[in-house]
Amino acid sequence: MYLRAGLAAVVMCGTLLATAGFASADAGDDYPIPNRILKTTCTVDQYMAAVRDVEPVYYERYMTDYKNRPVDVQDAARDRIYWFFSLDYAGRRQYSEDTATNVYYEQMATHWGNWAKLFFNNKGVAAHGTDICMNYPPTDPSVWNW
Amino acid sequence: MRAIMSVSGWALLGIMVVVAGVAVASPVHADPDTDFGNELHTYGIYGQKDYNAWIGKITCKRLYNGLDQDAEKSAKFVFDQLPKGSTTEQAWQFLGAAINTYCPEQAPVLQRATG
Numbered sequence: 083m084y085l086r087a088g089l090a091a092v093v094m095c096g097t098l099l100a101t102a103g104f105a106s107a108d109a110g111d112d113y114p115i116p117n118r119i120l121k122t123t124c125t126v127d128q129y130m131a132a133v134r135d136v137e138p139v140y141y142e143r144y145m146t147d148y149k150n151r152p153v154d155v156q157d158a159a160r161d162r163i164y165w166f167f168s169l170d171y172a173g174r175r176q177y178s179e180d181t182a183t184n185v186y187y188e189q190m191a192t193h194w195g196n197w198a199k200l201f202f203n204n205k206g207v208a209a210h211g212t213d214i215c216m217n218y219p220p221t222d223p224s225v226w227n228w
Numbered sequence: 229m230r231a232i233m234s235v236s237g238w239a240l241l242g243i244m245v246v247v248a249g250v251a252v253a254s255p256v257h258a259d260p261d262t263d264f265g266n267e268l269h270t271y272g273i274y275g276q277k278d279y280n281a282w283i284g285k286i287t288c289k290r291l292y293n294g295l296d297q298d299a300e301k302s303a304k305f306v307f308d309q310l311p312k313g314s315t316t317e318q319a320w321q322f323l324g325a326a327i328n329t330y331c332p333e334q335a336p337v338l339q340r341a342t343g
Contacts, residue, residue, distance in 0.1 A: 138282070138309065139279065142282065
């Protein structure tokens with residue numbers, strides 16, 4: 083009996099600690115959103131066109147995933163990433179903080195978990211894309227049509 | 229004697245048919261990605277088979293949708309995906325192999341470049 087109560091206490095304690103761990107997680111300069119993405123002055127279209135050239139397999143996979151979503155989810159994901167890119171550095175940093183501390187902050191992710199994978203999930207891809215994105219036209223709808 | 233010859237003749241024919249069958253059958257069952265990778269090896273291009281196959285297929289896609297409008301652009305795209313230290317010649321060899329393997333209809337692009 084005591085043993086069982088003790089076990090329950092340990093389990094609960096573990097759960098509390100784990101929860102507290104998540105809740106207190108802070109955003110870093112590169113987490114969850116790579117610093118290069120927080121700082122870039124490129125447009126969404128410029129960045130995507132760059133990644134299409136320098137990280138073609140990553141881009142291909144993202145676009146395959148995108149095309150497999152319902153149209154309303156695709157539209158919402160596009161709107162959301164354009165909105166994010168419309169923010170300045172401080173706004174992006176705050177957003178990064180908000181998503182790091184609250185997994186439910188980004189509603190888009192409940193419809194499509196990897197909705198921003200091309201932008202947020204890989205530091206190397208973000209670095210390679212932002213290295214050259216300024217060389218591409220600011221507006222290029224073809225980046226979403228792959 | 230004639231009977232023996234006749235039998236051995238048929239046996240020989242049988243063996244030839246079997247051999248020919250094997251020779252014909254193997255390309256049919258081969259995986260194009262493996263063939264592509266093997267061809268790349270002859271140009272000194274190694275790396276992951278799956279990665280190279282992706283690049284080959286994406287190269288074709290870019291030709292089909294007009295993102296790369298000529299072989300020069302296509303070779304440049306390929307060159308950027310090859311390991312550092314690769315040569316321009318290897319990029320063109322990769323491009324030729326990719327077109328032959330994954331999009332032979334795009335062969336005129338190469339002919340225009342050489343013409």
